[in-house]
Amino acid sequence: MTMSVKNSEIMVGVGLRHPHFSDILTQPKQVDFVEVHSENYFGLGGAALSVLTQVREKYPVSLHSTSMGLGSTQNVPMQYLARLKTLTQKINPFLMSEHACFTWGQQQGQLIHSGDLLPIAHTLQTLTKMSAQVDKVQNFLGRQLIIENISAYVKFDESYFSEADFLARLCQRTGAKVLLDINNIAVNSMNFEGGDIHQSVADYINELPVGSVAQIHLAGCTEPLTGEMTIDDHARPVSDDVWLGYQQALIRFGAVPTLIEWDSELPEWSVLVDEAKKARDIAHATLARKSI
Amino acid sequence: MNELSKTETGKNESTINESVKNEQRLLLEVIWNDEPLALAQCGFNAQGINIYRRNLLVNAQRALTISFPTVFALLDSDISESLVYQFLRVSAPNRGDWTQWGEHFSHFLSTTEVGADYPYLADCAALDWYVHCALHGRDQTLASSTLQLLSKGEPEQLFIAFNQNVKVFKTAYPLTEIFQAHHNSDELQRKVAMGDAQKVLASVSVEQVVMVYRPEFQPQVTTLSASEGAFMLSLLSGQSLAQSLDAVKYDNEFSFEQWLFTAIERNLINIIKEKKI
Numbered sequence: 001m002t003m004s005v006k007n008s009e010i011m012v013g014v015g016l017r018h019p020h021f022s023d024i025l026t027q028p029k030q031v032d033f034v035e036v037h038s039e040n041y042f043g044l045g046g047a048a049l050s051v052l053t054q055v056r057e058k059y060p061v062s063l064h065s066t067s068m069g070l071g072s073t074q075n076v077p078m079q080y081l082a083r084l085k086t087l088t089q090k091i092n093p094f095l096m097s098e099h100a101c102f103t104w105g106q107q108q109g110q111l112i113h114s115g116d117l118l119p120i121a122h123t124l125q126t127l128t129k130m131s132a133q134v135d136k137v138q139n140f141l142g143r144q145l146i147i148e149n150i151s152a153y154v155k156f157d158e159s160y161f162s163e164a165d166f167l168a169r170l171c172q173r174t175g176a177k178v179l180l181d182i183n184n185i186a187v188n189s190m191n192f193e194g195g196d197i198h199q200s201v202a203d204y205i206n207e208l209p210v211g212s213v214a215q216i217h218l219a220g221c222t223e224p225l226t227g228e229m230t231i232d233d234h235a236r237p238v239s240d241d242v243w244l245g246y247q248q249a250l251i252r253f254g255a256v257p258t259l260i261e262w263d264s265e266l267p268e269w270s271v272l273v274d275e276a277k278k279a280r281d282i283a284h285a286t287l288a289r290k291s292i
Numbered sequence: 293m294n295e296l297s298k299t300e301t302g303k304n305e306s307t308i309n310e311s312v313k314n315e316q317r318l319l320l321e322v323i324w325n326d327e328p329l330a331l332a333q334c335g336f337n338a339q340g341i342n343i344y345r346r347n348l349l350v351n352a353q354r355a356l357t358i359s360f361p362t363v364f365a366l367l368d369s370d371i372s373e374s375l376v377y378q379f380l381r382v383s384a385p386n387r388g389d390w391t392q393w394g395e396h397f398s399h400f401l402s403t404t405e406v407g408a409d410y411p412y413l414a415d416c417a418a419l420d421w422y423v424h425c426a427l428h429g430r431d432q433t434l435a436s437s438t439l440q441l442l443s444k445g446e447p448e449q450l451f452i453a454f455n456q457n458v459k460v461f462k463t464a465y466p467l468t469e470i471f472q473a474h475h476n477s478d479e480l481q482r483k484v485a486m487g488d489a490q491k492v493l494a495s496v497s498v499e500q501v502v503m504v505y506r507p508e509f510q511p512q513v514t515t516l517s518a519s520e521g522a523f524m525l526s527l528l529s530g531q532s533l534a535q536s537l538d539a540v541k542y543d544n545e546f547s548f549e550q551w552l553f554t555a556i557e558r559n560l561i562n563i564i565k566e567k568k569i
Contacts, residue, residue, distance in 0.1 A: 039388065039389040039390070039391070040391070042389050042391065042392070042428075043391070043427075043428025043429070044428065044429055044430040044431075045428070045429055045430040045431035045432075046427050046428045046429060046431070046509060047427070047509035047510070048428075050431070050509065067388035067389060068388070069388075072316065073312065073313045073316050077387075077388070079387065080387070080388040080389075083389070102316055103388065104388075105316060105317060105320040106317070107320065107321070107324065107384065110384065110386065111386045112320070112324075112384040112385065112386055113384075113385045113386055113387065113388050114320060114323070114348075115347075115348050115351050115352065115385055115390065116323075116344055116347050116348060116351070118316075118319060118320070118323075118344070119319075120312075120316075121311075121312045121315060123312060125312055126312055152340075153337065153339070153340030153341075153343040153344060154319065154336040154337050154340035154341060154344075155337075156312075156315050157335075158311055158312060158315065191340075228339070229339050229340060229343060231343060
């Protein structure tokens with residue numbers, strides 16, 4: 001029997017959005033870290049960046065990027081990377097993450113950004129291209145990246161790797177780690193795999209090597225109308241299915257930093273804190289059972 | 293299955309390379325080009341594509357509403373959604389940051405029917421954009437040690453570098469009043485500003501000089517007097533202090549000392565420079 005898990009052994013954080021700036025700065029510390037979307041702080045100055053700098057004095061910060069599009073056949077533009085590097089140097093985040101998706105393309109010869117996380121074909125060619133992009137970005141930033149699985153609403157017929165296998169191979173090639181979003185697995189399960197979320201999560205995490213996951217995201221989304229696809233809107237508390245998936249992930253990957261994401265219909269700060277507390281309690285109970 | 297054997301399962305790798313590029317291109321096209329035929333022929337799940345299309349429009353509308361709060365407060369929702377849709381197609385985002393998207397929105401508005409019906413909309417958009425840029429602009433304060441040049445240097449050789457968040461521009465519309473009517477924190481002041489704006493819009497248009505500046509973090513908007521406007525536009529165009537003072541020498545109400553006091557209070561100046569000519 002090993003020692004039971006202590007509170008300090010798992011970091012549980014929340015996504016920080018503008019309406020909670022005052023709460024995070026004025027209330028006692030109730031979460032272990034915060035995560036922000038990098039692009040929201042790409043400005044050269046101003047109030048938001050000032051707040052983030054103050055938050056950084058109190059909390060570890062994770063920079064979660066949403067626009068890099070590492071799986072694009074287009075290269076990530078240098079102007080984007082330069083802004084991210086400036087922010088990285090200013091904030092010194094403890095984690096930096098992005099998504100396994102594409103965002104950049106061309107229309108009529110002009111570079112465009114999709115404004116969304118678009119799915120990639122899980123093929124060797126995409127793996128090779130994306131590995132090169134991840135290498136380039138990691139070298140440029142001097143940081144390890146954590147790559148998140150995405151929720152998708154269409155799929156490429158060309159894919160022959162599963163997403164989990166693709167991510168495992170990507171990490172093996174680049175030294176990056178996986179950001180495991182349990183809700184995204186659940187959304188894809190409901191949209192493409194018949195909705196046995198427990199099985200989908202089990203299959204997914206069993207394809208990822210132990211030690212490959214550096215962060216877990218938890219979120220909830222709005223129930224779809226009958227016959228409609230589930231949209232990953234981050235507008236609800238974490239669902240029971242996702243909490244169960246979280247326990248499965250903890251058993252396999254251990255006490256990795258865990259984040260509560262909530263982006264739409266933002267609740268009071270206290271609701272986010274309560275969700276984080278629930279995650280911490282579940283982690284302690286699960287990891288304690290695991291250690292027996 | 294190892295990586296090499298994976299490629300042996302079907303098509304050869306070069307075919308797949310081209311195929312992946314084409315699929316990414318096709319997916320982007322079908323999301324952006326909102327035509328039923330394109331959707332029917334693309335081979336992707338129609339419900340999924342419609343989710344991406346809707347997300348794109350919602351994200352774009354949210355971004356523009358944040359960057360152009362005055363314009364969107366003035367527009368009905370059906371018109372604003374249509375404008376966002378059109379603007380996405382003529383000026384697609386290309387920076388990876390919605391905050392930086394909208395630089396050309398003012399010009400775009402001037403080319404639209406609603407822009408023709410309400411000609412002040414384009415100028416409102418320009419003002420919103422300047423305020424938006426100031427909000428995210430570099431934090432700058434006066435290099436106060438350079439103030440001593442004003443007493444030591446020759447005005448012909450002195451130049452003022454303004455804080456990067458300062459923007460001064462001419463307009464034929466009551467932009468400050470329209471802006472205050474929507475953003476002043478005091479309800480009574482908003483009503484007064486709305487009344488003033490309506491009065492000015494109903495009368496013969498007179499050119500105004502409007503300034504955006506950022507004393508600390510919150511950008512401010514004000515209308516400058518004709519002489520202040522002429523003086524600042526001269527300085528901003530790179531003219532020396534002496535040349536800029538010349539531009540207002542016939543205005544007895546203009547006082548450089550008063551202007552300087554206000555400029556320091558409003559954090560307008562970054563540095564004063566001396567250039568030997």
